[in-house]
Amino acid sequence: MRMKIGIDAMGGDFAPLNVVKGAIDAYNCLQQNTKLVLFGDEESIIKICNENNFAANNFEIINTTEVIGMDDHPAKAFSQKSNSSITVGFEYLAKKQIDGIASAGSTGAMMVGAVYTVKFIEGIMRPCISSNAPLLNGGTAVIADVGLNVDCKPDNLLQYALLGSIYAKEILGYENPRIGLVNVGEEAEKGSLLTKAAYELMEADGRFNFIGNVEGHELFTGEKADVIICDGFTGNIILKQAESNYRLAKKLNIQNDFFDRFNYELYGGTPVLGANAPIIIGHGASTPLAIKNMILQAESVIRVNLIDKIKKSLSIKKNG
Amino acid sequence: MRMKIGIDAMGGDFAPLNVVKGAIDAYNCLQQNTKLVLFGDEESIIKICNENNFAANNFEIINTTEVIGMDDHPAKAFSQKSNSSITVGFEYLAKKQIDGIASAGSTGAMMVGAVYTVKFIEGIMRPCISSNAPLLNGGTAVIADVGLNVDCKPDNLLQYALLGSIYAKEILGYENPRIGLVNVGEEAEKGSLLTKAAYELMEADGRFNFIGNVEGHELFTGEKADVIICDGFTGNIILKQAESNYRLAKKLNIQNDFFDRFNYELYGGTPVLGANAPIIIGHGASTPLAIKNMILQAESVIRVNLIDKIKKSLSIKKNG
Numbered sequence: 001m002r003m004k005i006g007i008d009a010m011g012g013d014f015a016p017l018n019v020v021k022g023a024i025d026a027y028n029c030l031q032q033n034t035k036l037v038l039f040g041d042e043e044s045i046i047k048i049c050n051e052n053n054f055a056a057n058n059f060e061i062i063n064t065t066e067v068i069g070m071d072d073h074p075a076k077a078f079s080q081k082s083n084s085s086i087t088v089g090f091e092y093l094a095k096k097q098i099d100g101i102a103s104a105g106s107t108g109a110m111m112v113g114a115v116y117t118v119k120f121i122e123g124i125m126r127p128c129i130s131s132n133a134p135l136l137n138g139g140t141a142v143i144a145d146v147g148l149n150v151d152c153k154p155d156n157l158l159q160y161a162l163l164g165s166i167y168a169k170e171i172l173g174y175e176n177p178r179i180g181l182v183n184v185g186e187e188a189e190k191g192s193l194l195t196k197a198a199y200e201l202m203e204a205d206g207r208f209n210f211i212g213n214v215e216g217h218e219l220f221t222g223e224k225a226d227v228i229i230c231d232g233f234t235g236n237i238i239l240k241q242a243e244s245n246y247r248l249a250k251k252l253n254i255q256n257d258f259f260d261r262f263n264y265e266l267y268g269g270t271p272v273l274g275a276n277a278p279i280i281i282g283h284g285a286s287t288p289l290a291i292k293n294m295i296l297q298a299e300s301v302i303r304v305n306l307i308d309k310i311k312k313s314l315s316i317k318k319n320g
Numbered sequence: 321m322r323m324k325i326g327i328d329a330m331g332g333d334f335a336p337l338n339v340v341k342g343a344i345d346a347y348n349c350l351q352q353n354t355k356l357v358l359f360g361d362e363e364s365i366i367k368i369c370n371e372n373n374f375a376a377n378n379f380e381i382i383n384t385t386e387v388i389g390m391d392d393h394p395a396k397a398f399s400q401k402s403n404s405s406i407t408v409g410f411e412y413l414a415k416k417q418i419d420g421i422a423s424a425g426s427t428g429a430m431m432v433g434a435v436y437t438v439k440f441i442e443g444i445m446r447p448c449i450s451s452n453a454p455l456l457n458g459g460t461a462v463i464a465d466v467g468l469n470v471d472c473k474p475d476n477l478l479q480y481a482l483l484g485s486i487y488a489k490e491i492l493g494y495e496n497p498r499i500g501l502v503n504v505g506e507e508a509e510k511g512s513l514l515t516k517a518a519y520e521l522m523e524a525d526g527r528f529n530f531i532g533n534v535e536g537h538e539l540f541t542g543e544k545a546d547v548i549i550c551d552g553f554t555g556n557i558i559l560k561q562a563e564s565n566y567r568l569a570k571k572l573n574i575q576n577d578f579f580d581r582f583n584y585e586l587y588g589g590t591p592v593l594g595a596n597a598p599i600i601i602g603h604g605a606s607t608p609l610a611i612k613n614m615i616l617q618a619e620s621v622i623r624v625n626l627i628d629k630i631k632k633s634l635s636i637k638k639n640g
């Protein structure tokens with residue numbers, strides 16, 4: 001399958017250095033017909049390639065002159081910095097000159113880019129971002145939302161369950177992923193106004209394998225759920241707390257494979273689930289390893305045609 | 321200081337056995353003039369004392385014939401099971417025949433007991449429960465709320481900050497505890513509708529040392545905050561996720577003092593902050609060690625006269 005993955009070479013705290021290095025590392029892992037298109041300052045990109053003994057013409061480089069910073073107002077910056085790597089990248093995406101876009105830069109600007117250009121999949125109220133995390137049973141969990149929508153409605157959580165289920169099937173290879181709702185108790189009637197209402201919707205839906213509530217101590221055991229659904233506030237706290245296990249273990253000189261798997265660099269990036277094109281968001285502090293994995297993640301999302309799979313699932317009637 | 325601590329001998333998944341054993345273990349650690357008053361089935365209590373070669377008359381035993389179970393409706397059970405250990409215990413508390421009450425039983429029934437008898441401290445909208453947790457800097461953190469109020473308003477979080485600050489000062493000995501708000505970003509303008517509004521209130525208050533937002537990976541480093549404020553939904557997830565670190569470490573054969581300190585048994589119980597009398601709630605699955613620490617916690621709360629300290633702090637004007 002031929003594909004072109006757009007990379008925001010200027011996105012992230014250590015851009016363009018870490019992005020270009022990560023793209024170089026990813027290059028040898030990609031399928032033969034996958035091409036990387038780097039948006040950013042051409043001179044810097046070529047210089048980093050040269051310093052790493054890598055032929056810059058392995059990449060397609062689109063020279064851009066502006067950068068949207070983390071402090072910029074996303075909507076204003078997206079419009080006003082019309083020659084920024086993100087804005088130009090989304091123009092290419094909208095024209096299908098690239099098949100997806102990945103950035104470790106401003107999540108806000110990426111979302112504005114989605115809304116202004118490729119839009120959301122029909123029927124999706126608000127997209128979400130997911131993260132992978134290790135399960136003690138050896139599997140990999142999906143957590144969604146991990147921060148895109150911090151004030152969720154029950155309907156949002158229902159859609160995240162559906163999106164997470166499709167992601168777990170298509171990207172992680174689960175046959176019938178178990179979907180759990182993060183909550184403060186096991187019983188259906190436990191929880192906040194949000195989770196109680198979401199529970200009812202999720203239980204009645206029928207398009208995914210809802211197993212009920214999952215409590216804080218059950219998130220990573222794998223005994224209950226493969227996909228962990230919550231609002232973006234809760235998911236952001238859970239994810240950062242979980243990732244800190246890895247750093248804690250390192251600090252405390254604990255060598256353990258399970259704790260090592262909480263290293264975000266292994267997962268690299270998360271697709272915006274519900275956007276109408278492959279849009280992958282990476283960690284602001286991405287290392288080259290994280291960027292490499294973000295790019296490989298983008299390749300998977302495009303290869304399995306995740307967007308079409310989501311559209312198809314959304315068109316299935318509830319309980320149908 | 322003379323005091324009588326009421327213990328719900330029938331509360332918890334392994335009551336009365338674990339409760340009586342825990343009370344026996346606590347007995348030798350209490351100050352000379354502290355007396356334990358056990359509410360529950362006298363015959364069982366005496367039997368357990370005998371089996372443990374402990375003179376039952378070291379306790380004051382108030383025989384009760386009913387038990388409020390975890391599945392009982394709290395308000396109905398509190399009224400209808402008028403000879404239950406919790407109901408009778410609260411009668412004693414209301415009449416000041418005991419100075420505080422501790423239970424690992426139904427949190428709901430304990431809260432009903434508070435509302436029906438001793439009430440909340442004037443000005444407190446909703447009380448909270450806190451939990452201690454280890455900090456990597458060697459200190460101890462306070463997290464509040466950890467589950468009493470899952471649907472918080474910004475004013476609730478403001479009061480929890482004040483209550484948590486007093487608790488950290490009086491019980492943990494912090495001189496000027498640093499109060500952090502759990503949030504998804506560092507900046508004041510980040511967060512959910514709830515946390516953005518709470519941030520403004522907390523920053524303007526002036527009665528405690530507000531240091532701003534604390535993210536999920538910063539909760540237990542001790543670099544930012546000593547007291548971690550959040551709604552009860554978030555706090556419950558954080559606490560259970562943190563406690564599972566201890567169990568994970570055990571399962572993975574990791575021996576580490578820091579992870580060991582996430583063992584809830586070390587903290588035992590949490591006072592209901594904002595109730596108008598010392599009310600201590602323990603973990604349903606309490607072991608004897610957890611019960612012992614719950615009782616010692618109750619003794620501390622009574623000894624430092626936490627309730628009066630809270631009343632005094634509430635009477636200080638904001639920014640005064």
